[in-house]
Amino acid sequence: MNNDVIAVVAGNEITETDFAAFTKNLPAQQQAYLQNPEAVAYFKEQFVALHLFAEYGREEKLTETEEFKAIMKQTERDVLSQLVMQKIFKDIQITDEDAQTYYDANKEKFQKPETVSAKHILMDTEDTLETIKKDIENGVITFEDAAKENSTCPSGQKAGDLGEFGRGQMVKEFEDAAFAAKIGEVVGPVKTQFGYHLIKVEKRSDAAIAPFTDVKENVKNTLLREKQQEAYNKTLAQLKEKYC
Incomplete structure (x- = not known):
């Protein structure tokens, strides 16, 4: 491991190895920045600053205060508890x-519920949706294109695709219609609290x-x-x- 000296504070060398140990304790979000040389330089400055402030604290005899002693006592308790946990857990393995x-x-316990994969078209008016349904059934337009052009649901941008879902994940009226539909059949309009839906089931998976x-x-x-x-x-x- 690279052990080059980053800085010397009060006669003590601060090395790359010390810095590597410091960065391991950074939050994951901050560790992501370590790919950036400028960020690494910034963190090194902060790391050296910690040593500088700590040295100043020693000079000011803050280590002799009751506040410091209380904090160190709590820190010792927490660290020792964590080390004991590591000790009692270290030999536990699951094959x-x-x-x-x-x-x-x-x-x-590993029962997968019945699911369906479906697409839908959502609109505010039932009459318009009935017209769209007839156009789909007559081959004037595909269900997917109709969803892209007309659906008020954000899923319209994905051709109405809702992905796979099980019971209890959709409002009851929609769920009942979807689970009762045949694969490839366009059903609806189905009224829910969100408006009117045309539903097309793409796939069904039985409970298993x-x-x-x-x-x-x-x-x-x-x-x-x-x-x-x-x-x-x-x-x-x-x-x-x-x-x-």
Whole structure:
């Protein structure tokens, strides 16, 4: 690792290694700027400034104040607690086999609901939408072009495409019509609180158990959290017995 000296403050060298450790603790949004040389130079200036202000604080004997001592006591508590957490969690691992066993025993938790993929055209007037529907059925215009030209919904810019959705995600009138429609059939106008809709279902997926490969990482994360919580509770009980 590059250990070039960035600056010297009160006889102490501040190196690139020190700066790298500093940047790891920056918020993710700020870390993104580290690709910019000007931003790196700015952060280095701020890093050196921290050392300068800290040195001034020592000179002013702020380390001897009760406020400093209280803050350091709280900081020590927080850091030690975090290090202990890392220690009790470090050996916890969840294998693919662990996840598979959990999945096999709890498949009902991975039930994918019935869904449809649909497009729609939204307008304020039913009569106009009826005319558009006839034009679509007679081949005068495609559903997609009609959506682009007439729909008042932002999805009109995407040819009316709403993507895939399950029950409970749309208003009831729209949902009932969409789930009752045949694939490729144009249904409506359907009245909802938003206006009148023509609906065209593109695809239907029946309820099914999600395959293990689709949920493996979620299962592993769930098991990891459970194991960590168990380790936390066990250690906490031991510490209460020891120190309380």
